[in-house]
Amino acid sequence: xxxxxxxxxxxxxxxxxxxxxxxxxxxxxxxxxxxxxxxxxxxxxxxxxxxxxxxxxxxxxxxxxxxxxxxxxxxxxxxxxxxxxxxxxxxxxxxxxxxxxxxxxxxxxxxxxxxxxxxxxxxxxxxxxxxxxxxxxxxxxxxxxxxxxxxxxxxxxxxxxxxxxxxxxxxxxxxxxxxxxxxxxxxxxxxxxxxxxxxxxxxxxxxxxxxxxxxxxxxxxxxxxxxxxxxxxxxxxxxxxxxxxxxxxxxxxxxxxxxxxxxxxxxxxxxxxxxxxxxxxxxxxxxxxxxxxxxxxxxxxxxxxxxxxxxxxxxxxxxxxxxxxxxxxxxxxxxxxxxxxxxxxxxxxxxxxxxxxxxxxxxxxxxxxxxxxxxxxxxxxxxxxxxxxxxxxxxxxxxxxxxxxxxxxxxxxxxxxxxxxxxxxxxxxxxxxxxxxxxxxxxxxxxxxxxxxxxxxxxxxxxxxxxxxxxxxxxxxxxxxxxxxxxxxxxxxxxxxxxxxxxxxxxxxxxxxxxxxxxxxxxxxxxxxxxxxxxxxxxxxxxxxxxxxxxx
Numbered sequence: 001x002x003x004x005x006x007x008x009x010x011x012x013x014x015x016x017x018x019x020x021x022x023x024x025x026x027x028x029x030x031x032x033x034x035x036x037x038x039x040x041x042x043x044x045x046x047x048x049x050x051x052x053x054x055x056x057x058x059x060x061x062x063x064x065x066x067x068x069x070x071x072x073x074x075x076x077x078x079x080x081x082x083x084x085x086x087x088x089x090x091x092x093x094x095x096x097x098x099x100x101x102x103x104x105x106x107x108x109x110x111x112x113x114x115x116x117x118x119x120x121x122x123x124x125x126x127x128x129x130x131x132x133x134x135x136x137x138x139x140x141x142x143x144x145x146x147x148x149x150x151x152x153x154x155x156x157x158x159x160x161x162x163x164x165x166x167x168x169x170x171x172x173x174x175x176x177x178x179x180x181x182x183x184x185x186x187x188x189x190x191x192x193x194x195x196x197x198x199x200x201x202x203x204x205x206x207x208x209x210x211x212x213x214x215x216x217x218x219x220x221x222x223x224x225x226x227x228x229x230x231x232x233x234x235x236x237x238x239x240x241x242x243x244x245x246x247x248x249x250x251x252x253x254x255x256x257x258x259x260x261x262x263x264x265x266x267x268x269x270x271x272x273x274x275x276x277x278x279x280x281x282x283x284x285x286x287x288x289x290x291x292x293x294x295x296x297x298x299x300x301x302x303x304x305x306x307x308x309x310x311x312x313x314x315x316x317x318x319x320x321x322x323x324x325x326x327x328x329x330x331x332x333x334x335x336x337x338x339x340x341x342x343x344x345x346x347x348x349x350x351x352x353x354x355x356x357x358x359x360x361x362x363x364x365x366x367x368x369x370x371x372x373x374x375x376x377x378x379x380x381x382x383x384x385x386x387x388x389x390x391x392x393x394x395x396x397x398x399x400x401x402x403x404x405x406x407x408x409x410x411x412x413x414x415x416x417x418x419x420x421x422x423x424x425x426x427x428x429x430x431x432x433x434x435x436x437x438x439x440x441x442x443x444x445x446x447x448x449x450x451x452x453x454x455x456x457x458x459x460x461x462x463x464x465x466x467x468x469x470x471x472x473x474x475x476x477x478x479x480x481x482x483x484x485x486x487x488x489x490x491x492x493x494x495x496x497x498x499x500x501x502x503x504x505x506x507x508x509x510x511x512x513x514x515x516x517x518x519x520x521x522x523x524x525x526x527x528x529x530x531x532x533x534x535x536x537x538x539x540x541x542x543x544x545x546x547x548x549x550x551x552x
Contacts, residue, residue: 009041169206169209169233207246208520211251214244216506218479244498260333261307263335267466269306270323270327270351272348274297276489277493277495278489278491279492280493299323300317302316302323303316303473314476318490318499323351324351327343340357340358340359345360360459361457362459367453367457373442391420429451514542519542
């Protein structure tokens with residue numbers, strides 16, 4: 001394609017062109033032309049932004065790739081090659097910013113074995129109905145009809161699986177025959193099957209299923225209403241909310257106990273993500289109109305407490321409070337005789353705001369991400385930092401694969417990661433001292449971030465059990481983000497609180513490898529027993545109570 005002549009146009013000129021062509025072009029072609037011109041104006045404005053770069057523009061238009069070392073190095077190489085081809089920075093960068101050996105090493109470390117075909121075996125279908133099919137003519141011990149000499153015997157059965165679709169909430173209609181006396185009008189109705197007359201209209205499984213779909217999978221009630229209607233079992237969104245809200249009393253007690261359990265944890269992670277609560281947004285608008293001060297942010301805070309290697313507590317809090325303020329509320333219930341816990345977060349002040357004492361550790365992945373953002377402009381220096389951090393993460397993966405204890409992991413990192421991190425710190429300081437890196441440049445700011453927060457970033461070299469990053473909390477917050485993308489908002493603060501309760505219970509079950517649907521249903525069926533001793537009905541120990549109470 002021949003390189004076109006570069007032109008500039010104002011928004012008013014583009015609008016004038018659209019106005020002239022609207023009466024001439026058909027509707028479909030006009031919409032296409034309007035989209036093209038709008039895209040042109042948007043891209044030109046972004047290019048005029050001094051902070052915009054080729055990499056950022058590409059990520060904005062085509063989506064971001066993952067931040068694996070292989071991907072970020074490939075992206076930096078593509079940008080570098082493009083800049084040299086255009087002559088924009090020719091002679092300023094070395095001919096090869098990424099060696100073949102480095103790329104081969106990254107490819108070997110990042111390559112993963114395929115997990116398989118993705119289909120599930122029969123053993124995975126634990127909730128399926130099993131129908132035993134016996135042979136219509138033969139049984140074990142008979143003589144073989146084929147040879148007439150040997151005897152046939154039972155062997156492992158073959159299996160055939162058939163799937164069928166159904167509504168998430170099914171309904172059963174009992175049509176009771178009624179007889180009426182012609183003389184006295186006495187009515188005689190048929191009896192319901194055993195157990196049906198005492199059962200509630202909405203079974204305990206209804207609330208569990210609705211909560212799992214709404215707060216576990218992010219499916220809004222109005223969308224579920226349409227699905228139920230299309231399958232001829234209609235259930236309005238208002239009714240769904242009533243079912244979930246009425247069933248929330250027992251989960252609310254578990255939620256409070258989870259907060260108390262999380263307060264005793266030796267390690268807590270926290271972070272924020274934006275949320276929308278219509279009632280709070282309306283209050284803020286009214287306060288702003290009256291000239292009153294009001295909080296600007298509405299957040300969903302995620303707090304992940306690691307009690308031990310098997311047990312985790314995942315908590316969500318939605319409202320004006322930031323993650324640090326919510327962590328303060330949790331740690332207010334910590335036993336006074338316990339030592340200060342470790343607190344993992346990024347360096348944002350909101351994550352540490354509050355009156356509590358912790359051993360602070362910062363997220364190494366955030367520091368790494370700042371280097372990735374400027375890698376295309378500083379490929380050699382940025383690649384060096386990323387490769388050092390890649391070796392640190394590789395050492396941590398070795399600890400995980402070898403299932404080392406916390407003290408053993410600390411000793412391993414001190415032996416293998418300690419020298420690497422110390423050399424990296426010395427290298428960054430030398431770049432500033434020798435004036436090879438401008439402190440106000442993108443790379444300088446990324447390196448200053450690492451140096452400024454060096455102590456909390458390297459706590460894993462001094463304290464057993466300290467994590468490298470805050471990934472576990474960011475993964476938990478993805479659940480809240482999924483809910484926000486699908487449901488958009490909560491209507492009231494109480495609705496947001498109900499959502500926090502169910503999301504906390506569901507994702508604590510996920511973290512502890514418990515079945516969330518079965519757990520929520522067990523809480524409803526054993527409501528009185530749960531209220532009597534809440535601590536015995538947590539996601540990791542509730543199964544121990546089921547056989548005892550079932551026998552009683």
